[in-house]
Amino acid sequence: MPEHSSSPPELPVRLLNNPEMVDACGVRDFARVFRLVQRHAGVYPSMIARRCGLTPSRVGEVMAGRRELRHMDVIERIADGLRIPGHLLGLARRDWETPPVLAAREREPEQEEQPPDEDSTLPGTEVDRILAAAATGSPNPSTLQALRSSIQDYWKRDDEHGGEALRPAVVGQFRYTMSLLREAGHEEAKRDLYAVAAELARLTGWTYFDARQYSQARTYFTEALRLAKTVDDQAFMANVMACMSLQATYQDRPGDAVALATAAQDHARASAGTPRVMAMLSMREAFAHATLTRRREAHAALAESQRQFEQITADDPDPEWVAYFDEPKLIVDTGIAHARLGEAEVAEPLITDALHREDRANHRGRAFHSFWLARTQLQRGKLDEACHTAMGALTSASAVTSERVTGHLREFHAQLEPHRQEPAAMTFEARLREVLSADLSGSPRP
CATH class of the missing domain: 1.10.260.40 (lambda repressor-like DNA-binding domains)
Incomplete structure (x- = not known):
């Protein structure tokens, strides 16, 4: 045998x-x-x-x-x-x-969920009660600053390593913040804590979204909306809706994605959203229209995103959560929207340009964008270039734990099907199996 x-x-x-x-x-x-x-x-x-x-x-x-x-x-x-x-x-x-990690997976069954109006609907509430019993008084300014600094660190690590490994720390921080909120005596302290709790709930939802665990993601996104609404933070509500719009595009629910993106813009306008915020939200709308292959609407949203971005000034009071939407991000997202529309000849140079400018520490973003570039090159008949680009993407992809990255890799791998016998495709597949085998065995990557 x-x-x-x-x-x-x-x-x-x-x-x-x-x-x-x-x-x-x-x-x-x-x-x-x-x-x-x-x-x-x-x-x-x-x-x-x-x-x-x-x-x-x-x-x-x-x-x-x-x-x-x-x-x-x-x-x-x-x-x-x-x-x-x-x-x-x-x-x-x-x-x-075909490595098992790339095998076709059944779609997560959708479940009807009630919005979590009370904290008891969230997992692990017994921990909340323990922490609440231990907490005393209102948090001092240094506590709030420590919480905000932690959030900024989570953003960075999420880009570098993916959200799954961060989730226990983020959830623990969220529960701790909720315990402080219940004990806070001053209205100003409560408002600050609501803002921190809303971002931690959104970030928890994001880690579930990145793992393609969509039901849990919706639960935490909805909780983030509830917390932001409590203090009438319209701008942050727009941010959460933008995340939910992006998730809807991944779930093949582009109609929902359009509705969420436009509602997010309404909330942002109600709070005098800055040009950077409006540019980001218009891009979310463009993604949703592109998924529906509505060319006219998608191009109009892209033009609005560009117009808003050109109005950005150094004095704008941008919220910290939108700082990631810089010029390389605008360019690469514009390219991806064109790619979603099947306009590969427009998409390829845009994504290429953005990749040259993008922070190399952002492994997840570089993996996403490299696979999108490979797909546009493949659509244009550039098989050798596409496989070369995809092989480069494996370096970034292997540095993060992200089911969304794996999903993009799976999609490119499926698009190679007609070219399996070509030397470039065979070389890519051999390298892919080598990288995945190293990941599964825990041995050093070549």
Whole structure:
């Protein structure tokens, strides 16, 4: 029987792309296949026999030309044991060619949820009660500053590593803030704590969204809205709705995404939203229209986003949560909106330009944007460039824990289907399996 204790190493891509190897596989001339594998990959007959569930004598007879291998189950064992892609041997795609993390996943079932009007609807409320019993008096200014500093640190780490690992800390901070809020005596302190709690609830929802756990994300986004509404923070309500609009585009609910984005703009206008805020919200609307392939509406929203961005001044009282929407972000989001509309020739140079300017520490953003660039290049028939770009994206993707990143990788991988036999696609897939194997084993990445 073939070895199953661990996955056998893959053959060098240069061997799999070697015309002699391709020809030998195509006619199932295993004498030549085995000799090429021995010569170029150092896999000797005894190893071939062990990997493929054959006897050494049988392998020797095949290599000497005294025996042929024609049974389908034997050919499949050779493909799996030597890691020869199925298409080279006229077989269906082998299971090992698609890493489990990229396998198609069923959509999370949607559940009707009631808005969490009370804290008791949130997970772990017994911890809240314990903390509330321990808290005394109103928080002093240093406590509030520490909470705000923590939030800024969470934003940074979220970009660098993804939100999943941060969630326990963010949730704990949120519960602690809620306990302080219940004990706060001064109205000014309460308002400050409501603002902190609203952002921590939004950030918790964001970590669930990044993990594609959409029901939990909605629960915390809704709680963030409730907290912001309590102190009539219209601008922050717009921010939360923008997050919910983006989530709706990921859930293939573009109609909801449009409604949330336009409602967010209404709330922002009610609070005299700054040009940067309005530019960001117009971009969310553009994404939603682009998902619906409404070209006229999408282009109008993009133009409005650009117009608002051009009105930004250094003196604008921008809230801290919108600082991320800088010029590279405007450019890359404009490119992605065009890509969603199928306008790859417009999208490609925009995304390329933004990637050159983007902060290299923002691993998740760079992974997203690189996969979008690869997809636009593939749409334009630039297979080699697309695979090269996607291979570069793997470096950023492997640095974060984010189901959304994995989703973008999965989509690009699916788009490669018509090109599986091309050398560039085979090289990318080999590198992809190598990176994912290193991630799963915990071994150092090459």
